[in-house]
Structures are given as C-alpha cells and as structure tokens.
Amino acid sequence: MNAIMNSCILILLFCTSVSIAQAQIQNENDSLALREQMLSDKADAIISYAKKFMGVPYVWGGMSPSGFDCSGFINYVFRGFGFSLTRTSYGLAELGKTVKLSELRPGDLMFFKGRNMNTTRVGHVALVVDTTNGTIQFIHAARTGIRIDTFNNSSYYVPRYIKSKRMDYVGY
Numbered sequence: 001m002n003a004i005m006n007s008c009i010l011i012l013l014f015c016t017s018v019s020i021a022q023a024q025i026q027n028e029n030d031s032l033a034l035r036e037q038m039l040s041d042k043a044d045a046i047i048s049y050a051k052k053f054m055g056v057p058y059v060w061g062g063m064s065p066s067g068f069d070c071s072g073f074i075n076y077v078f079r080g081f082g083f084s085l086t087r088t089s090y091g092l093a094e095l096g097k098t099v100k101l102s103e104l105r106p107g108d109l110m111f112f113k114g115r116n117m118n119t120t121r122v123g124h125v126a127l128v129v130d131t132t133n134g135t136i137q138f139i140h141a142a143r144t145g146i147r148i149d150t151f152n153n154s155s156y157y158v159p160r161y162i163k164s165k166r167m168d169y170v171g172y
Contacts, residue, residue, distance in 0.1 A: 042107070044106065044107075046077060046127070047106055047129045049077055049080055050129070050139050050146075051148075053065060053073065053077075054146050054147065054148070055145050055146060056141075056146045057145045058144065058145050058146075059072075063075060063076055064076065068146060069141055070089055070124050070141045071087060071088050072141070073140065074089075074092060074109065074125050075087060077127070078167075089111065089123060089124055089125040090122040090123070092111070092122075092165075093109075093111045093122040093125070093162070093165065095165060096165035097165060097166045097168075098165055099166045101161075101164065104131050104136055105166075106128055106131065108127075108128045108166050108167075109128070109167065110125070110127075110128060110138055110151070110161065110164045111124070111125055111161075111163050111164065112160040112162060113162060114160075126149075129148060134152070135152050136152055137149070138151060
C-alpha cells in the first residue's frame with residue numbers, strides 16, 4: 001500500500017512540476033510578445049518623428065532642424081526619445097545588436113561607407129523605416145537633405161553597405 005501511495009505522490013508531484021514549467025514557459029512567451037510589441041511601438045514612434053524632418057537640408061556637423069548631417073540626424077531623433085548616443089556614425093555602429101539584412105525591421109540602423117569606397121570604416125548611418133516584401137527603405141541625411149531611399153538594387157548604397165544594428169528601445 002505504501003508503495004502505491006508513494007507512486008501516486010510521485011506522479012502527482014511530476015504532473016504539478018510539468019504544469020508549473022508549462023505555465024512559466026507561457027509567461028515567458030507572453031513577456032517576449034509584450035516586449036516585441038513595445039519595441040515595435042517605440043520604433044514606429046521614432047520613425048514617425050524622423051519623417052517630420054523630411055526635406056531639412058544637409059549641413060556638415062549639423063544637429064538641429066535647421067540642418068543635419070547623418071549622425072546628427074540620428075542623434076537628434078533618438079534624443080527626442082531619451083537616448084543619449086555617441087555623435088559619430090562609426091561610434092553609433094558599435095551600439096546595439098548586429099542583425100542580418102534579411103532580419104532588418106523598422107527602427108534598425110544601417111551603416112555604410114562614406115564617399116570613399118576604398119575604406120572599411122563606417123561613414124554614413126540611416127534609420128530603417130520599412131521592410132515590406134523585403135524592400136528596405138531608410139531615412140537619412142543625404143547631400144540633398146533628409147529623405148527616404150530604397151536600399152535594394154541601389155548602385156550607390158548596396159556596394160557601400162557595411163552592417164546593421166538593432167537598438168533596444170524598451171525602457172527608454
């Protein structure tokens with residue numbers, strides 16, 4: 001009788017442990033989904049704000065709505081959301097988590113060589129605004145001012161592409 005009772009208790013404990021583990025996994029999945037939604041909402045807000053500066057002229061070293069350079073533009077936009085970032089495009093390229101082109105999503109940063117194709121150093125930064133159907137669009141401070149360009153098949157940007165980074169917006 002004791003053996004049967006002990007077996008029942010062990011089975012009950014096992015089932016309880018499995019239920020608890022399943023509940024913890026569900027809680028972790030729910031937390032991850034909530035975090036992803038918060039990340040997406042923050043990225044959408046940052047992109048919407050960045051678009052308000054469309055057409056602002058390019059100014060070397062510029063960090064204000066009277067004129068931006070590429071890293072000045074990214075700094076200004078992100079500062080509006082509580083970020084304090086490094087000033088240069090190559091410094092920005094050291095922040096966040098590296099992501100593949102195929103994993104890009106709105107809110108990620110893309111980094112490119114500047115005008116000198118013979119360098120490996122980052123010289124330009126842009127903010128991804130859309131990745132619908134694999135078409136990557138980004139907003140940045142180009143020589144013609146703040147504008148949105150398409151990455152795919154670009155004879156200028158594709159050969160200059162270096163890497164992409166994902167910032168952690170949650171908590172800011």
